[in-house]
Amino acid sequence: MSAYLRLRAVPPPALRNSSTWLERLFDDASETVRHYRDQERIYAGACPNPLARDRPGTHVVLGGRPVFRADRRKPPLLVLTAAQARRVSGFLAAADFDTLWDFARDAVLPHYGGATAEPETWGAFAAAHQELKAFYTHTAECGDAVVKWVPED
Template identity: 50%
Template sequence: MSLYFHLRAVPPPALRNSATWFQRLFEDDWDTVRRRLDRHLEEMLDQRCADQHALYAGQAQDGPQADVVLGGRPVTHPVPEHPPFLILTAAQVTRVADYLGSTGFETLWRTLRATAPPDPEVHAILAAAHRDLTAFYTRTAEYGDAVVKCLLR
């Protein structure tokens, strides 16, 4: 079974503090969500989301680098066996966007792979994800939106 990590931008006035609302947000098709939120800002990461998280978080336990992929305030999923949703406020999104905009991928890659042999395929995948995440967070911060994250199966 494939796992995907889905990040969706949500304008703060539209954001609800309801696990059921978050569940519907990720169950609806993209066009329905775009109409409801009047935007279409989202990013989807493949099963390498743990590698992507390690690329940014490294040894950091908090701060914008730890929030890029798997960071955020957890909200329990209505289905107990599912992982929680994660929420970043608009202010946290801005910090993440600033961090990504000022951090070069090659520096992150060298730190991550300091003790492992380089793998060109993984390098290419993570570099593309870095570009996509940087663009996603930059656009989301420009709108002043929050981000809701969900692990999908």
């Protein structure tokens, strides 16, 4: 699954359990839209404690509580609580990107030109990892929740 992910940090008291309200968070054309195509492959299966129930690595890109939209054919919006966002931030702060890359490279590289394109592909994924890390660090420092929109293809 490839994802183009849009993220928004939201103070928990402002959150609404309404897909219409959550969709409006993304209406502002001036927002920075973050595109993380295939980034979820970097974090799939990555967890410092494999016995942990709430694996923060799985929440980085595609995790969260689904809020279903009126049109059920569209993918749901995803919401991470402030506590989950803090755990994701901690996971990303402790994660070694090269280790994550080594785990995922065989699944990722065929989609981006194979081994000959590895330096550029590694660079793009490393940059996206740093952006996600910065986003979640700032979000955790503010005590915010995270709303995610994976737009339909």
